[in-house]
Amino acid sequence: MISGILTALLMILFIGVAVWAYSARQKPRFREAEMLPLIEDTRATKEDQA
Template sequence: MDINLLRGVITVVTFIVFVGIVVWAWSGRNRARFEEAARLPFEQD
């Protein structure tokens, strides 16, 4: 296996993981949990 082929494969896999994280973060199912986490610093104990 050539090192340049390995670098290309790693680049493609990293890009796919990045796109997966973006899709997960913008998913509507996680909105309530993210909204709750965003309000945590402003809540009084």
């Protein structure tokens, strides 16, 4: 009984997180985060040139 309730709660939580992650309001935030590895660190570039 308790394991069934726990399973249902975790499934609802998972679906909620998936809906949140794929919502249109989160797209700009995730677009910025996915570009972070491609942005050069200016501090590292200046240290390399010195």
